Amino acid sequence: MARTPIDLLQGTLDVLILKSLSWGPRHGHAVARLIRASSEGAFEVLDGSLYAALHRMEERGWVEAEWGLSDKGKRAKFYQLTPLGRQQLKNETASWQRYSVAVAKLLTATVQP
Amino acid sequence: MTRAPIFRPDLDAEVSEEFRFHLEAEIEELMAGGMTSEAARVEALRRFGDVSYFQTRCRRSDERRSARERGREVLDALRQDIRYTFRSLLRQPAFALIAILTLGLGIGANTAIFSVVNGVLLSPLPYREPERLVLLWESVTDLPQISVSYPDYLDWRQRAKSFEGIAVYDEGDSYTLTGAGDPETVQGHLASGNLFSLLGIRPALGRLLSPADDSPGAAPATVLSDGFWHRRFGADSGIVGRTLLLNGAPYTVAGVLPPDMRLGGGDLWLPVGLFASSPRYARSEHTGLLGVGRLKPGVTLEQMRLDLAEVSRQISTEHPTEAAGIGADGMPLSDLGTRRIRPVLVMLGAAVGLVLLLACANVANLLLGRAAARQKEFALRVAIGAGRGRLLRQLLTESVVLALVGGMLGLALAWSGVKLLLSLQPGSVPRLSEIHIDGTTLLFALGISLLTGLLFGVVPALQSTRSEPLAALRESGRGATGGVGRLRLRAGLTVTEVALALMLLVGAGLLLRSFLKLAGVETGVDPEGIIAGTVLLPERSYPDTAQRLAFFEGLVARVRAQPGIADAAFSTDLPTSSGWQFGVTFEGLPPPAPGAAPLFHGVAVSPEYFATVGLPLIGGRALQPSDRSGQPPVVLVSEALANRSYGEADPVGRRFKLGGPESDQPWLTIVGVVGEVKNDGLSALEARGTVYLPFAQWVGSEAWLIVRSDAPVTSVAGMLRRELAGMDRALPLSNVTTLVQQIEKSVAQPRFSMLMLTIFAALALVLAAVGLYGVISYSVTQRTREIGVRIALGARRGNVIGSVVGRAMALTGLGIVLGTLGSLAAGRVLSGLLYGVTATDPLVFGGVVLLLGVVALVAAGIPALRASRIDPVTSMRE
Numbered sequence: 001m002a003r004t005p006i007d008l009l010q011g012t013l014d015v016l017i018l019k020s021l022s023w024g025p026r027h028g029h030a031v032a033r034l035i036r037a038s039s040e041g042a043f044e045v046l047d048g049s050l051y052a053a054l055h056r057m058e059e060r061g062w063v064e065a066e067w068g069l070s071d072k073g074k075r076a077k078f079y080q081l082t083p084l085g086r087q088q089l090k091n092e093t094a095s096w097q098r099y100s101v102a103v104a105k106l107l108t109a110t111v112q113p
Numbered sequence: 114m115t116r117a118p119i120f121r122p123d124l125d126a127e128v129s130e131e132f133r134f135h136l137e138a139e140i141e142e143l144m145a146g147g148m149t150s151e152a153a154r155v156e157a158l159r160r161f162g163d164v165s166y167f168q169t170r171c172r173r174s175d176e177r178r179s180a181r182e183r184g185r186e187v188l189d190a191l192r193q194d195i196r197y198t199f200r201s202l203l204r205q206p207a208f209a210l211i212a213i214l215t216l217g218l219g220i221g222a223n224t225a226i227f228s229v230v231n232g233v234l235l236s237p238l239p240y241r242e243p244e245r246l247v248l249l250w251e252s253v254t255d256l257p258q259i260s261v262s263y264p265d266y267l268d269w270r271q272r273a274k275s276f277e278g279i280a281v282y283d284e285g286d287s288y289t290l291t292g293a294g295d296p297e298t299v300q301g302h303l304a305s306g307n308l309f310s311l312l313g314i315r316p317a318l319g320r321l322l323s324p325a326d327d328s329p330g331a332a333p334a335t336v337l338s339d340g341f342w343h344r345r346f347g348a349d350s351g352i353v354g355r356t357l358l359l360n361g362a363p364y365t366v367a368g369v370l371p372p373d374m375r376l377g378g379g380d381l382w383l384p385v386g387l388f389a390s391s392p393r394y395a396r397s398e399h400t401g402l403l404g405v406g407r408l409k410p411g412v413t414l415e416q417m418r419l420d421l422a423e424v425s426r427q428i429s430t431e432h433p434t435e436a437a438g439i440g441a442d443g444m445p446l447s448d449l450g451t452r453r454i455r456p457v458l459v460m461l462g463a464a465v466g467l468v469l470l471l472a473c474a475n476v477a478n479l480l481l482g483r484a485a486a487r488q489k490e491f492a493l494r495v496a497i498g499a500g501r502g503r504l505l506r507q508l509l510t511e512s513v514v515l516a517l518v519g520g521m522l523g524l525a526l527a528w529s530g531v532k533l534l535l536s537l538q539p540g541s542v543p544r545l546s547e548i549h550i551d552g553t554t555l556l557f558a559l560g561i562s563l564l565t566g567l568l569f570g571v572v573p574a575l576q577s578t579r580s581e582p583l584a585a586l587r588e589s590g591r592g593a594t595g596g597v598g599r600l601r602l603r604a605g606l607t608v609t610e611v612a613l614a615l616m617l618l619v620g621a622g623l624l625l626r627s628f629l630k631l632a633g634v635e636t637g638v639d640p641e642g643i644i645a646g647t648v649l650l651p652e653r654s655y656p657d658t659a660q661r662l663a664f665f666e667g668l669v670a671r672v673r674a675q676p677g678i679a680d681a682a683f684s685t686d687l688p689t690s691s692g693w694q695f696g697v698t699f700e701g702l703p704p705p706a707p708g709a710a711p712l713f714h715g716v717a718v719s720p721e722y723f724a725t726v727g728l729p730l731i732g733g734r735a736l737q738p739s740d741r742s743g744q745p746p747v748v749l750v751s752e753a754l755a756n757r758s759y760g761e762a763d764p765v766g767r768r769f770k771l772g773g774p775e776s777d778q779p780w781l782t783i784v785g786v787v788g789e790v791k792n793d794g795l796s797a798l799e800a801r802g803t804v805y806l807p808f809a810q811w812v813g814s815e816a817w818l819i820v821r822s823d824a825p826v827t828s829v830a831g832m833l834r835r836e837l838a839g840m841d842r843a844l845p846l847s848n849v850t851t852l853v854q855q856i857e858k859s860v861a862q863p864r865f866s867m868l869m870l871t872i873f874a875a876l877a878l879v880l881a882a883v884g885l886y887g888v889i890s891y892s893v894t895q896r897t898r899e900i901g902v903r904i905a906l907g908a909r910r911g912n913v914i915g916s917v918v919g920r921a922m923a924l925t926g927l928g929i930v931l932g933t934l935g936s937l938a939a940g941r942v943l944s945g946l947l948y949g950v951t952a953t954d955p956l957v958f959g960g961v962v963l964l965l966g967v968v969a970l971v972a973a974g975i976p977a978l979r980a981s982r983i984d985p986v987t988s989m990r991e
Contacts, residue, residue, distance in 0.1 A: 027134070027135075028131065028134075028135050029134065029135045029138040029139065032135070032139075033142075046160065046161065046162035046167075047135060047139070047160050047161040047162065048161050048162035048163060048164065048166065048167030049162065049167070051131070051132070051135070051167055051171055052167050052170040052171055052174075054171075055128075055170070055171040055174035055175060056174050058174065058175075058178060059174040059175070059177055059178040070134070070138070074134060074137075074138075075130065075134065076131075076134045077127075077130075077131045077134070
């Protein structure tokens with residue numbers, strides 16, 4: 001299958017979710033809020049896609065979910081990284097950094113190589 | 114695909130709840146930012162996207178995850194069950210060992226017999242569409258199976274409508290191979306040129322025989338068997354086109370057969386057409402040819418029979434003297450050789466099936482005993498929340514694990530058993546080379562192990578999970594007698610074991626008696642010390658009958674002069690294996706109805722024959738050296754012939770001739786009567802009667818040299834070879850055998866069936882005795898407390914023992930009745946294998962009943978005695 005922008009976005013979204021869960025368990029709404037706040041509107045993700053990604057990651061065993069109570073005392077589903085998810089985040093971060101350094105190097109080059 | 118979510122959370126509802134929480138939180142947040150509730154709602158939904166689309170995607174993920182988890186749970190539970198099983202089996206190693214051993218024996222016996230059945234009966238013939246191939250023969254009134262006359266065969270090909278093609282071949286004859294190293298006697302088969310194309314066999318080398326080889330002017334060709342090609346020519350591929358001398362005549366090697374050619378079994382094949390004009394292949398001669406037909410598609414055996422009957426009727430009308438009363442019949446070619454062994458294998462299959470059932474009953478009984486002891490454990494597990502299903506599964510896992518371990522042991526036993534079986538070389542079992550433990554056999558062993566595990570496991574499992582947990586706990590694990598249901602089950606097991614054991618023992622007993630009778634049959638001759646071999650004189654070197662007679666007489670004279678030789682003679686056949694039968698016409702007796710003429714065995718012998726083989730002269734005179742050509746033709750007859758033909762009257766001096774009333778054979782005068790020899794096989798009940806012709810008046814080119822000696826066989830055979838070479842260096846001595854071996858061949862199959870069934874019956878007796886003892890003694894032990902109470906209450910010891918033993922004997926009696934009924938019903942399977950014993954032989958039945966009765970009595974008596982000796986107070990406090 002050809003690599004479409006959606007796929008790229010999906011991969012990126014996964015890293016963002018893993019990152020936002022790296023500080024501790026939180027429910028889907030909190031993850032959405034965190035991503036929206038940190039991206040400062042640079043890109044918009046549908047909340048539905050976020051949940052689809054969360055469930056897919058649960059299926060893959062990167063995160064596990066548990067029902068708990070929110071700050072306001074309502075029943076909410078909390079997600080938490082599994083060791084596998086933590087490893088995945090590490091790999092993704094490393095490759096993302098290699099990628100962005102390479103792109104940055106090329107874009108900031110002043111002499112034709 | 115989606116299953117009703119009974120045992121798992123409602124995934125759809127969970128996703129809805131999660132989304133609802135998100136949207137509510139979002140709306141709340143937006144309203145806190147100053148939006149109206151309506152605007153916040155719209156914005157939250159916009160940010161979310163298509164709710165039902167994402168809901169579906171989330172649910173799909175969840176379903177896949179939960180399916181995987183469920184699979185993992187089942188595996189986990191199974192692993193847990195199996196680990197638990199091994200732990201609980203290790204805790205009772207004696208139980209596990211006995212159960213596994215019992216099952217191993219049962220499964221092993223079944224697997225071994227299955228591998229034989231699989232190899233012998235089920236493997237297809239290596240020919241094209243073998244199911245359409247039939248073996249054909251002819252019949253006359255007195256003989257249901259005789260070989261095919263060549264002209265009759267040619268008529269079949271013209272007239273029979275059921276066949277795509279018909280071929281003939283013969284069972285083989287000896288030929289002397291010369292001109293290529295040492296002279297050797299080889300077995301050659303004659304075949305019609307179309308045989309190989311009819312079977313659909315391709316040559317391994319060169320070409321095979323074709324119809325052109327049958328035509329009168331064809332250059333003589335021969336085809337070698339794979340074995341002979343390897344043995345004699347070292348698989349030399351340059352063999353095609355070389356010339357071999359057979360009985361002095363040249364044949365060109367046309368090709369080599371593939372190794373899986375099953376028909377025949379000799380060294381080489383020659384076209385029968387080359388000999389078509391010989392008197393051997395006249396219409397009235399049935400000299401060894403068998404037909405092989407390929408039925409047209411869709412033609413049944415029945416249609417074929419009607420067709421052949423019509424053609425035979427035409428033949429006998431057209432040739433009233435040569436083909437009177439001729440008929441024809443056939444069977445599937447795949448039955449060739451397996452027809453006799455089939456009932457044996459069916460019987461052995463039934464026997465090992467019974468052994469396995471017996472093993473199942475034993476293990477079921479062991480499980481019952483174990484279940485009683487584990488009552489408390491089960492109750493505890495139910496009390497802490499294990500469902501009945503879970504417990505049932507645990508118990509079935511236990512029995513299946515037991516059965517599989519037993520199956521592995523069984524496979525090992527079967528493997529060595531089959532090796533042992535093959536080393537016994539039962540001469541009567543065809544296709545021995547096809548027998549081995551292969552994938553099919555492994556599957557069979559696996560299947561039968563699983564089945565066995567369920568069979569013996571399910572009833573005790575149901576039984577022990579049925580009880581009330583509370584009651585079991587309160588009883589503190591020691592039921593007074595173990596519950597009514599379990600008692601009834603044990604009674605059933607006792608009856609079953611007795612019945613199964615009785616059937617097996619009766620079968621073995623009947624076969625044993627048959628065998629003893631068969632082994633005790635008088636052959637009519639004294640076979641001890643008789644050694645024989647054949648000598649074939651090629652017509653080229655010995656064209657003249659006087660020359661041939663002189664050679665044989667000279668050879669016997671030389672041999673008789675050797676030290677250690679008590680007697681020597683020659684003849685056309687060995688006693689007990691006459692291969693020549695003919696009808697005769699008696700002078701002065703009314704001719705029998707056409708086609709109803711009785712057939713007699715015929716053998717041409719030298720005068721010393723009777724003394725050599727120990728056949729007594731009963732009346733008249735013996736043959737004399739002076740009875741030779743030019744002298745009046747004379748003959749000796751056996752008692753049975755004399756009685757069948759002349760009744761009480763003295764046959765000496767009477768005359769008969771070979772063939773029908775019109776035959777131009779000379780009249781033969783009966784000069785003496787000798788004893789009867791079992792020429793139709795040992796199990797034949799009525800003797801056919803034998804004609805002894807003087808060899809000197811009926812000189813053939815091949816004869817058996819027969820000597821009687823106490824010296825070892827090898828040294829005698831060496832001496833015979835030396836004497837033969839001393840007369841003609843180019844002649845081999847073939848088919849060297851002892852008469853004892855010859856006779857044993859006809860006992861080989863009964864010996865094999867009897868040996869196998871005896872092994873299984875011994876196995877059954879051990880299993881039954883152990884099982885019976887286990888079942889009965891256990892139920893008596895269970896009643897120890899009751900016995901104690903009754904004795905304490907003043908019951909007399911003898912009465913108590915009597916009632917306990919009486920109950921066991923009543924059950925045994927019921928088992929004996931049922932087993933007897935079963936044996937009588939199964940008698941049909943056995944009756945074809947019995948000799949001189951009926952399937953209802955009272956001696957066998959009586960002996961077996963007595964044996965089982967004693968086992969049951971001991972099994973009940975010992976524990977009853979022990980129970981009655983225990984101090985009542987102790988037994989009650991226990």
